[in-house]
Amino acid sequence: MSLVQKFGKPDLFITMTCNPGWEEIQNELLPAQTAQDRPDLLARVFKSKFEELKDDIVVKGVLGRVIVYVQVFEFQKRGLPHAHMLIILDEDDKLHNPDDYDRVVKAEIPCKEEQPQLHKAVLKHMIHGPCGVQNPRSPCMKNGRCKKGYPKPFSSETYQGNDSYPVYKRYDTNNPVPLNDHCRIMVDNTWVVPYNPWLLLKYNCHINVEICCSIKSVKYLYKYVYKGPDRVSMEVRPGPNYDEVQQYIDARWVCAPEACWKIFSFPMYRMYPAVFRLQIHLPDRQQVRFRSHEPIANVLERSKKTMLTEFFYMNMIDHDARNYVYREFPEHYCWDYKNNIWTRRRSHKKVVGRIYTVSPFDGEKFNLRVLLNHVKGPTGFDDLLTVNGITYPTFKQAAEQRGLLENDNSIRQCLLEARDIRMPSALRRLFATILVFCLPTGVRELWNEFYPYMVEDYPSTSITTETRRTNKLLKDLGALLLQHGKHITEYDLPISTGECDNDSAVPRLIQDELTVPNVDEELTLIEKLNNDQRVAYEKIMTVIDRKESMIFFVDGPGGTGKTFLYRTILATLRKAGHIAIATATSGIAATLLPGGRTAHSRFKIPLTPDASSTCSISKQSDLAELIRRATIIIWDEAPMVNRRALESLDRTFKDIMEVNLPFGGKVLILGGDFRQVLPVVPKGTKTEMIDACIVKSPLWKDVKVLHLKQNMRSINDEEFAQYIQRIGDGNEPFIMDDLIKLPSSMAMQWEGQHSIYNLIDQVFPNLQEHANDARYMVDRALLTPINDDVEQLNAKIISQFPGDEFTLHSFDEVEGDTQHLYQQEFLNSISPGGLPPHILRLKKGAPIMLLRNIDPKAGLCNGTRLICRGCFNNVIDAEILIGQYAGTRVFLPRIPLKTTENVHLPFVMIRRQFPVRLSFALTINKAQGQTIPTVGIYLPDHVFSHGQLYVALSRGPLPSESISFRQRCREKF
Numbered sequence: 001m002s003l004v005q006k007f008g009k010p011d012l013f014i015t016m017t018c019n020p021g022w023e024e025i026q027n028e029l030l031p032a033q034t035a036q037d038r039p040d041l042l043a044r045v046f047k048s049k050f051e052e053l054k055d056d057i058v059v060k061g062v063l064g065r066v067i068v069y070v071q072v073f074e075f076q077k078r079g080l081p082h083a084h085m086l087i088i089l090d091e092d093d094k095l096h097n098p099d100d101y102d103r104v105v106k107a108e109i110p111c112k113e114e115q116p117q118l119h120k121a122v123l124k125h126m127i128h129g130p131c132g133v134q135n136p137r138s139p140c141m142k143n144g145r146c147k148k149g150y151p152k153p154f155s156s157e158t159y160q161g162n163d164s165y166p167v168y169k170r171y172d173t174n175n176p177v178p179l180n181d182h183c184r185i186m187v188d189n190t191w192v193v194p195y196n197p198w199l200l201l202k203y204n205c206h207i208n209v210e211i212c213c214s215i216k217s218v219k220y221l222y223k224y225v226y227k228g229p230d231r232v233s234m235e236v237r238p239g240p241n242y243d244e245v246q247q248y249i250d251a252r253w254v255c256a257p258e259a260c261w262k263i264f265s266f267p268m269y270r271m272y273p274a275v276f277r278l279q280i281h282l283p284d285r286q287q288v289r290f291r292s293h294e295p296i297a298n299v300l301e302r303s304k305k306t307m308l309t310e311f312f313y314m315n316m317i318d319h320d321a322r323n324y325v326y327r328e329f330p331e332h333y334c335w336d337y338k339n340n341i342w343t344r345r346r347s348h349k350k351v352v353g354r355i356y357t358v359s360p361f362d363g364e365k366f367n368l369r370v371l372l373n374h375v376k377g378p379t380g381f382d383d384l385l386t387v388n389g390i391t392y393p394t395f396k397q398a399a400e401q402r403g404l405l406e407n408d409n410s411i412r413q414c415l416l417e418a419r420d421i422r423m424p425s426a427l428r429r430l431f432a433t434i435l436v437f438c439l440p441t442g443v444r445e446l447w448n449e450f451y452p453y454m455v456e457d458y459p460s461t462s463i464t465t466e467t468r469r470t471n472k473l474l475k476d477l478g479a480l481l482l483q484h485g486k487h488i489t490e491y492d493l494p495i496s497t498g499e500c501d502n503d504s505a506v507p508r509l510i511q512d513e514l515t516v517p518n519v520d521e522e523l524t525l526i527e528k529l530n531n532d533q534r535v536a537y538e539k540i541m542t543v544i545d546r547k548e549s550m551i552f553f554v555d556g557p558g559g560t561g562k563t564f565l566y567r568t569i570l571a572t573l574r575k576a577g578h579i580a581i582a583t584a585t586s587g588i589a590a591t592l593l594p595g596g597r598t599a600h601s602r603f604k605i606p607l608t609p610d611a612s613s614t615c616s617i618s619k620q621s622d623l624a625e626l627i628r629r630a631t632i633i634i635w636d637e638a639p640m641v642n643r644r645a646l647e648s649l650d651r652t653f654k655d656i657m658e659v660n661l662p663f664g665g666k667v668l669i670l671g672g673d674f675r676q677v678l679p680v681v682p683k684g685t686k687t688e689m690i691d692a693c694i695v696k697s698p699l700w701k702d703v704k705v706l707h708l709k710q711n712m713r714s715i716n717d718e719e720f721a722q723y724i725q726r727i728g729d730g731n732e733p734f735i736m737d738d739l740i741k742l743p744s745s746m747a748m749q750w751e752g753q754h755s756i757y758n759l760i761d762q763v764f765p766n767l768q769e770h771a772n773d774a775r776y777m778v779d780r781a782l783l784t785p786i787n788d789d790v791e792q793l794n795a796k797i798i799s800q801f802p803g804d805e806f807t808l809h810s811f812d813e814v815e816g817d818t819q820h821l822y823q824q825e826f827l828n829s830i831s832p833g834g835l836p837p838h839i840l841r842l843k844k845g846a847p848i849m850l851l852r853n854i855d856p857k858a859g860l861c862n863g864t865r866l867i868c869r870g871c872f873n874n875v876i877d878a879e880i881l882i883g884q885y886a887g888t889r890v891f892l893p894r895i896p897l898k899t900t901e902n903v904h905l906p907f908v909m910i911r912r913q914f915p916v917r918l919s920f921a922l923t924i925n926k927a928q929g930q931t932i933p934t935v936g937i938y939l940p941d942h943v944f945s946h947g948q949l950y951v952a953l954s955r956g957p958l959p960s961e962s963i964s965f966r967q968r969c970r971e972k973f
Helices: 002-007 039-059 098-104 116-125 197-203 216-225 244-251 256-263 296-303 307-317 319-323 326-331 364-374 381-385 395-401 410-419 424-438 443-454 463-482 508-514 519-528 531-545 562-575 587-591 599-603 622-629 643-657 686-691 698-702 718-729 754-763 774-778 787-800 824-829 948-953
Strands: 012-017 066-075 081-089 207-211 269-272 274-278 333-336 341-344 351-355 551-555 579-584 630-636 667-672 703-707 739-741 780-784 805-809 811-814 839-843 847-850 865-871 875-880 889-893 895-898 909-913 916-918 921-923 934-937 968-970
Touching: 002 066, 002 081, 012 039, 039 066, 039 081, 039 197, 039 256, 066 256, 081 256, 098 207, 116 197, 197 207, 269 274, 274 326, 307 319, 307 326, 307 341, 326 333, 326 351, 326 364, 351 364, 364 381, 364 395, 364 824, 381 395, 410 424, 410 443, 410 875, 410 889, 424 443, 424 463, 424 889, 424 895, 443 463, 508 579, 508 622, 519 562, 531 551, 531 562, 531 630, 531 667, 531 703, 551 562, 562 579, 562 630, 562 667, 579 587, 579 599, 579 622, 599 643, 622 630, 622 643, 643 698, 698 703, 718 948, 754 780, 754 787, 754 934, 774 780, 774 865, 780 787, 787 839, 787 916, 787 921, 811 824, 839 865, 839 916, 934 948
Parallel strands: 274 351, 551 667, 551 703, 579 630, 630 667, 780 921, 780 934
Antiparallel strands: 012 081, 012 207, 066 081, 066 269, 333 341, 739 968, 805 839, 811 909, 847 865, 847 916, 865 875, 875 889, 895 909
16 A cells, blocks of 8 residues: 555556476476376476566566556466556656557457467467356356356447556457367457557466556455465364265365475565565554563663664654655655664665554554654654644644644634634635635534624624624625525524515526626727627627527637627626626636636536436426526636536527427527537547537537637738647648647747756746746746646746745544545545545645635636735635636635545545645646636646647747747647
């Protein structure tokens, strides 16, 4: 588990079985001998073959650069030796999608005419059984079915299965082949055991190669690799019925090859890098071992030196040692068992440290382990107990003060920290956020304590006014709660007397839509429409005036003014008293629309919709009434959404409106650009991603497409606009293997890691002088395809950023894990894209990005960019950078966040952390929908998804001002 939490999930599982027909064995047999007569030869040849296989995989890297491997040898009952090998690949060589799987693993019988040797090897070594009807007595049969699941189903392509392993491509050729030249048994691709062609041909034996797609596979593989030898229970019976033959067979579990293996002293297992276990104990509570004749003085003297106490001592005398936490220490220092001291490691051998597991039920010992996992260079137990010059009596209190353990009173502390900044409106929003996300206890006590601070900006002149202030506060909190489907009566709060209630029969949701701010200011946009925008505007308004039903799709490359058109339509309709619902697929795009919300949060669309899903909207709800009264619905960045989500909305609208027309007869405006990023299908194939697009939906036949062609971002550089258009359409010439060579004027020459800092300087010039400049931060960003590179770039920039660094740790747990079976450091090491990091490093003035829909109405959507104005143990003071609410100050608390199904964990992990990440750098997918005046693009590897290169290129207004690249990029279509 230590290797997994340090290096990531396993990538490949390889099983190799000895082949008695190897020439090295057959050539050494005497006349009339068989391979079974020479178990010594089997053992020695198999050991030699496996070492060569390991050299190919680990040293030569035929499957990719290996950084971790575990190997174990086993001996089947009265059978042949075989080996299991579990490997973890370097990040650059990891297998991310079905195309990568197909490159390494095959599960088909190759064509005999094209690959005769491989065809023969597959039929000889890689066909399961056969079992089932052809051989009901096969050892793999249980209750009439094959335990291994053979025959496997046919599949036209490889895709991610439901059991942590892929479903490999197995074409139905309708042409079974005989298992061998003199066999009547016919087999096809459903009987093929997955294999790697290169390894199979070289070693001419059974070599099963499996892709490990998920951390779920670790549980099975760990058990399988470390299960040890087979065991048997014997019973000795006296009497005449003694069956010596049967007893011999039952007891014959240590076979001859295994006996020879152990006689030759061959290793049974190996793991690289080695895991070194570290002792942990409370002060003067270490284990003491001694011999009965040993003097007490010697025992006491020796017991003073333990791994932990000597770790403290090395930190006192060696300045370099203070750069490491306890579990990192064995990577740089070696433990001398004879003298009980740490010495600096001289070899380059890799070692991973692991502190012995301690249950949370062990109290202070567990708290000590938490501190040792996070505090670098402690010089003693007292040093661990000391925080900011104050020495605490217990390790638990010290860990709480360092923010490593959640305080029982953390919600109150969060409100206290926010209270001192004295921003009543932000405090009200924070209070509502805590009610929705944090599930606090003692809500009435919190209300009584912080009520005076939440109403500070309300006018007050008399006792009567105090009641009105209470009602107004309840009304404002109720409006905030309503956005998340909560009602204020669900909480233990005072009951409103009605003095300040709105007597209107109009539901609150509809009032909010009718009072979206800045309507008058938007009306000037009509005069600024270009020709394409005006044509689209007039067609849409004509349909609305005629009260007809229509679905529009506004198609336009990035920069053609789609958002500008939406804002104009919204302003016109809202000025006339109509209800216009503005939504977008991404949170960032939603914040650019007045009153915008993400489509999923507005319409309660399921996160993983299927062919029959509907939205969670009751026909009697206020939201249903809002939909009935709405004149138009706008959905920006629609090509990013899975078509199942759109179809779910269609079924829901038909039900609410009781009209069997597309979307219940509503006017729906979809918008976006199919050249940009398409729906994300985790580990999906190209076919699956295309099938998820809205153009594959039956609804698409009813859509009227409106085209915007004039690029407003590059209006002064027509050549650049045409260049982006060619890339988006796939017409830019390739130089080789789908690689696009970028113009030298747009690229920075790669000169090693130093070039990264040059790129940072280009995008963030004079960073030290603009630490608190909101305009500076919102106008620039680095873009890169994957989250890992985003984290690396953000880490480099925050280290250069001026000011004191605040380190905020998450509190992680597994849902329903009352026995605390999972180690904290393992949970801390999990960092999927949708969750904040375990260690969040912030500085005042640093840009951050929100990861959840906290308050969409106020612009706090998933993807909203903010700037950190203050950081405390339990609350972040931030300012919104983008959208109509730019400049608004908000408070963000720690909230519990759960992992989703597509993370492929064997459990649901709950991470209590501030829902933000640094946003100096963003993924290209997150940047879609934004205009960033100064943007740098970092491509350490090829882009991996359709539209990513196009999206990255079209974020900035001019290439000469905004783009820096690696030399070559690849776009897959």
